[in-house]
Amino acid sequence: MLARDAWREMRGRVVFWLSALVLAVAVAMAAVPGVFAVMGPNDGCDLRMSKKGPASGAAFGYDLQGCDYWSQIVHGTRASIMIGIAVTVAALAIAIVLGLLGGFYGGLLDALISRVTDVFFGIPFVLGATVVLVAFPDHGIWAMTLVLVLLGWTTMTRLMRGQVIAVRNMDFVEAARMLGASDRRIMFRHILPNAIAPVFVVAMLNVGNVIAGEATLDYLGVGLQYPDVSWGLQLNVAQSFFAEYPHLLMFPALFLTATVLSFLTLGDVVRDALDPRLR
Amino acid sequence: MRYAAHRLAQAVPVFFATTFVIYAMVFVLPGDPILALAGDKPVPDQVLDVMREHYHLGDPLLVQYGRYMLGLLHGDLGETFTGQPVSELLQDRWGVTAQLATTAWIFELAVGVGLGVVAAVRRGGVADTAVLAGTTFVIAAPVFVVGYTAQIVLGLNLGLFPTAGTDEGWPGSYLLPGMVLGSFGLAYVARLTRTSLVENLRSDYVRTATAKGLRRRRVVGLHALRNSLIPVVTFLGVDFGNLMAGAVVTEGIFNLPGIGQQVFQSIQLQEGPVVVGVTTVLVMIFIVANLAVDLLYGLLDPRIRRARA
Numbered sequence: 001m002l003a004r005d006a007w008r009e010m011r012g013r014v015v016f017w018l019s020a021l022v023l024a025v026a027v028a029m030a031a032v033p034g035v036f037a038v039m040g041p042n043d044g045c046d047l048r049m050s051k052k053g054p055a056s057g058a059a060f061g062y063d064l065q066g067c068d069y070w071s072q073i074v075h076g077t078r079a080s081i082m083i084g085i086a087v088t089v090a091a092l093a094i095a096i097v098l099g100l101l102g103g104f105y106g107g108l109l110d111a112l113i114s115r116v117t118d119v120f121f122g123i124p125f126v127l128g129a130t131v132v133l134v135a136f137p138d139h140g141i142w143a144m145t146l147v148l149v150l151l152g153w154t155t156m157t158r159l160m161r162g163q164v165i166a167v168r169n170m171d172f173v174e175a176a177r178m179l180g181a182s183d184r185r186i187m188f189r190h191i192l193p194n195a196i197a198p199v200f201v202v203a204m205l206n207v208g209n210v211i212a213g214e215a216t217l218d219y220l221g222v223g224l225q226y227p228d229v230s231w232g233l234q235l236n237v238a239q240s241f242f243a244e245y246p247h248l249l250m251f252p253a254l255f256l257t258a259t260v261l262s263f264l265t266l267g268d269v270v271r272d273a274l275d276p277r278l279r
Numbered sequence: 280m281r282y283a284a285h286r287l288a289q290a291v292p293v294f295f296a297t298t299f300v301i302y303a304m305v306f307v308l309p310g311d312p313i314l315a316l317a318g319d320k321p322v323p324d325q326v327l328d329v330m331r332e333h334y335h336l337g338d339p340l341l342v343q344y345g346r347y348m349l350g351l352l353h354g355d356l357g358e359t360f361t362g363q364p365v366s367e368l369l370q371d372r373w374g375v376t377a378q379l380a381t382t383a384w385i386f387e388l389a390v391g392v393g394l395g396v397v398a399a400v401r402r403g404g405v406a407d408t409a410v411l412a413g414t415t416f417v418i419a420a421p422v423f424v425v426g427y428t429a430q431i432v433l434g435l436n437l438g439l440f441p442t443a444g445t446d447e448g449w450p451g452s453y454l455l456p457g458m459v460l461g462s463f464g465l466a467y468v469a470r471l472t473r474t475s476l477v478e479n480l481r482s483d484y485v486r487t488a489t490a491k492g493l494r495r496r497r498v499v500g501l502h503a504l505r506n507s508l509i510p511v512v513t514f515l516g517v518d519f520g521n522l523m524a525g526a527v528v529t530e531g532i533f534n535l536p537g538i539g540q541q542v543f544q545s546i547q548l549q550e551g552p553v554v555v556g557v558t559t560v561l562v563m564i565f566i567v568a569n570l571a572v573d574l575l576y577g578l579l580d581p582r583i584r585r586a587r588a
Contacts, residue, residue: 115293118515120564122297130546131304131554149547212421216528220543235423239532242427243435253424261419268415 006273016269019262026259029074030081037071041229044068051245061247064237072229072249079141079230080259084211087146091153092203098153099160099199100187106166114161121154125213126220133222144223148210156199158204163195170194201271208263215256231256286573290566295348297566301558302344305551330360347555356556365556371537376537379529380390380522382450382457383464388515391465392508395472399507400499404446410473414466422525426459426532443534456533462535464518466510475507509576516572520565 009014029036045067053061060069102113132147133139139147167173168191176190217223218232219239226233231252238248338346350357356365400409417425433455434442440455450457479485480503488498527539538557545553 004543033573035492054351056302061308115289118293119296119300122293122565123301124558124561124565126527127524127542127546127558127561128301128304130543131301132547134546135304208419215421216423220528220531222546235421237363239423239427245432246431249424253420257416257420257424260421261415264415264419 002138005149006179006270009181009273010269013269015265019265019269021231022258022262023266026077026081026262029077031078032080033074035117037068037074039068039071041072041075042067042227050201051241051248053245053247060251061245064241069247069251072234076231076234076252077231077255077259079224079228080256081213081234082209083141083145083148083214084263085123087148087152087210088159088203088207090145090149091156091206092140094149094153095156095160095199096192096196098157099164099195100192102157102163103164103195104183104187104191106165107216110161113157117157119153120151121158123151126216129213130220135216137222137225140228141224144214144217148213152206152210156202159202160195160199161278163198164191167195178184197274198271201267201274204267204270205264208260208267211256211263212260282577286575290570294562294566297562298348298555298559301406301562302555303340305554306343308338308555316458351559354393357552358549359552365552367543368553369557372536372538372541375535376523376539377525378453379456379460379526379535379537380454382513382520383461383522384519386457386461387464387468387518388445390470391468394465394469395511396476396499396504398469398473399476399480407473410469414469417462417466422459422463422528423532425462426456426529428458429455430532432536452535456529456535459532460522460529464514464522467514467518471511471514472507475510476503479503479507512575513572515566516575517569518540520561520568523564524561 009248035039042065045065046062047066049058049062049066050064051062052058052066055061058068058070060073063069063072098113098117102110128151129147132150133144136143171188172194173186176186181190214223215232215235216232218230219236221236224230234252235249235256238245238252242249299529308564347357347494354366356369358364359368394414395408398407401407430442434440441452442450442455476499480499482503488502489495493502522585523538525539526535527543529535529541530539542554542557544550545557
């Protein structure tokens with residue numbers, strides 16, 4: 001009912017279709033980069049073409065190594081999209097489990113979960129991630145995902161807990177309990193569907209934030225490393241040359257911003273649709 | 280008062296747990312700081328033993344941590360592996376980061392709330408749409424992209440601001456970096472103010488105030504805005520800690536010698552004591568700010584105070 005109303009509401013908005021389109025293209029580029037790119041990752045590079053601007057045959061110019069920049073940027077999509085989604089799914093799962101347990105049972109368990117959440121909430125993101133990543137220099141995409149999950153599950157957990165507390169004393173929960181439903185059934189069948197909407201919205205916004213965070217770590221030089229290809233790494237290289245070769249900065253920044261923007265906008269649109277008071 | 284004591288009692292264990300997690304992260308993870316100090320050269324075993332002894336690297340983690348916390352009580356942040364006290368190393372740098380964070384914070388407060396009010400009052404109008412679109416864009420663009428763009432356009436091309444360093448002192452050298460650092464929070468403040476004010480402008484007490492014949496300016500400014508600022512205050516309080524910790528990138532772009540730059544170098548050199556020292560202070564600022572906001576929250580809205588007591 002709510003979902004159908006929300007869908008009708010979203011369908012009529014231009015920004016919804018725009019951001020959905022951008023994300024569809026980004027996901028396609030991440031899934032099958034070969035269809036979009038001319039060259040493979042770090043492939044067919046010619047140092048003589050290093051940093052050359054857009055020309056015929058290379059619409060986006062060349063990077064520092066003389067690789068076709070358009071192809072490199074297409075291949076960089078996968079790291080951002082995969083990390084963004086994987087981190088958010090994992091963090092959402094943690095948030096649902098801990099939020100349900102803490103919010104539903106309350107008492108000592110809730111106090112414990114809340115304090116642990118406070119602890120991780122207080123660790124500064126960039127510094128915390130840098131400390132872990134520097135200690136394990138050979139990290140790939142999955143290690144990055146793990147670090148970002150470790151530092152990024154707290155916001156959704158807090159929200160989920162609050163939602164569960166708001167729902168748990170409602171009449172339909174009492175009714176289920178009187179009919180003899182088990183705790184687990186009450187939590188997952190009755191409370192979860194009625195508590196998840198705002199958490200889901202934050203999860204969508206979170207994908208954008210994770211992508212931006214990952215790019216920041218790459219940019220600082222502690223995230224992914226060559227020969228991995230990512231937008232953050234491209235921006236890391238660009239920082240030394242952007243004054244003379246603005247295309248090095250402009251193109252990956254454009255793709256990164258468009259992707260993050262689309263996730264954030266989509267989250268906003270879904271929230272507006274679910275909560276008419278905000279309109 | 281009971282509420283304040285309760286919150287304080289919660290904050291203390293959180294402080295110790297957070298600093299312990301950071302301490303453990305820095306000192307348990309692989310990599311030997313003494314070996315790192317020597318670079319590629321081999322280190323004689325005796326030297327290694329003496330150094331480890333001096334920095335108590337052989338003790339159990341909890342003992343090391345306890346010793347560190349005792350030192351902290353005396354204002355001692357430990358010393359680096361080259362023998363320099365950490366507090367001395369950071370002395371000049373705190374000022375730079377604090378000035379930067381404060382500039383950004385004032386910017387967030389003044390411009391953010393201003394834009395939010397304009398957007399809310401003209402809801403659905405051109406100004407509102409512009410604020411919404413602009414803030415979404417700023418939130419989406421990574422801070423280093425905003426930073427470099429601002430540096431090229433406003434600093435280099437238009438020459439409105441100095442592009443790097445702290446030569447001009449405060450505020451000159453800190454204006455542009457402060458704006459860049461604060462841009463993200465500013466967008467949030469503007470959106471929060473707008474949403475909250477829009478909701479309050481629809482409430483009964485605003486209708487009553489209007490019906491009594493008060494001028495629009497007074498209704499919005501005195502009645503609605505005051506009540507709308509609660510979530511904004513929360514955000515601004517928490518954000519000051521974020522600004523201090525998030526200054527790494529901005530300091531790098533604008534070449535400001537603050538703690539962010541220092542700590543970033545220290546992490547790469549595996550200078551554990553500096554990393555832990557800075558992070559501990561940052562966590563302290565973060566927790567105190569959170570606490571202050573919680574208490575302020577109660578002052579601003581008596582309903583919260585009563586509900587929680």
